[in-house]
Amino acid sequence: MALDEAMLELAAGGSTLLRFYGWEPWCLSLGRHQTAPNRLLGSSPDDLRPGVDAVRRPTGGRSVFHGPEITYALACPARAWGGPRAVLQAVHRALAEGLRAVGVPLDTVQSADAEAGFAAARISAASCFRDPAPGELTARGxxxxxxxxxxxxxxxxxxxxILLEDKQHLGDLAGRDIEPRGSAPAGVSGRGPAIGLNELLDPVPDPRLIVERLTDHVARAFGSPAAAATSASAGIATSAxxxxxxxxxxxVHRSGAWLWRRERPLPAA
Known part of the structure; x- marks a missing residue:
């Protein structure tokens, strides 16, 4: 999250940057304005429960459980690409093209106003993956x-x-308790309103190939990004x-003040 926020800082100065990454250990992220639940707490008001990792995103929305997935981040000057709504729609189109290039049978992308759909989403304890917003990518509904x-x-x-497997039940704050380090509760299959590539493709392509296809299509949509990388350590970390x-x-992102009290981070020194 710190790297994503740093990318946003550079985008405000005119840069366009793209990166893909994963999570180790698996982690729950909260939206910027989402209330952090007590069930995350350990013995101290400022400590996480043992075995649970959590972060707060600089972006809004609801909780996401980051397990087997490919995470993407694009930062750019909004006006250069037609504004936030145009960026959102262009990214979704590019991701759809990249996923179809590796054989993912996506549903038809909804044509409704995607930004309006994001704005209307109610901040609650429910998982982000419970309800597709207009314009988001779905498969088999x-x-x-x-x-x-x-x-x-x-x-x-x-x-x-981009889910490789659906593990969202492990971090759904509205229902089942938070599970330590991604251990699935007995009797829970993970089949719900979300879907992973493992249910759509057999076999699932190497994630590196998926990232290559996604990078190609996002780069076509946004020109040649100033920094494009397939991991947090390749390409991006070379920028001083x-x-x-x-x-x-x-x-800031490691502080309890940010995770629990939703304080706005100060600009980096």
Whole structure:
């Protein structure tokens, strides 16, 4: 999250950046304005329950359980690409083209106003993947890709999860308790309103191939990104400005004040 927020800072200055990454260990993320539930707490008001990892996103929306997935993040100057709504729609089109290129049988993308759909989403304890917003990518009527946006000083950050497997039940704050380190409760299959690529493709392509296809299509939609990477450590970490900014934001994102009290992070020094 610190790197994504640092990307947004550079986007406000005119850069366009793209990265893909994964999660180790698996982790629950809360939307910027979402209330952090007591069930995440350990013995201290500022400590997480043992075995549970959680972060707060700079973007809004509802909780996401980050397990087997490919996470994407694109940051760009909003006006250069027609504004946040145009960015959102262009990213979804590019992701759809990239996923279809590896054989994913996506549903027809809804033509409704995607940004309006995001704005109307009620902030609650329910998982982001419970309800597809207009314009989001689904397969067999179930949500495959969940996305969120953040706008700041003329830059826009859009990031989201492309599920390799559906593990969202492990982090649904409205129902079952948070499970430590991704251990599934007995009798729960994970089949619900979300769907993973493992239910759509046999076998699932190497994630590196999926990322290559996605990168190709996003780059076509947004020109040649100033920095495009297939992991957090390739390409992006070579930017001294990004690394410096990310270090400042990391201090904020690791703090209990940000996770529990929803304080706005200070600009990186």
């Amino acid at each position: 179930r949500k495959l890709v969940g996305s969120a946006q953040c706008r700041r000083r003329g830059g826009v950050l859009q990031h989201g999860s 400005a990004l690394t410096r900014l990310a270090t400042g934001y990391e201090r």
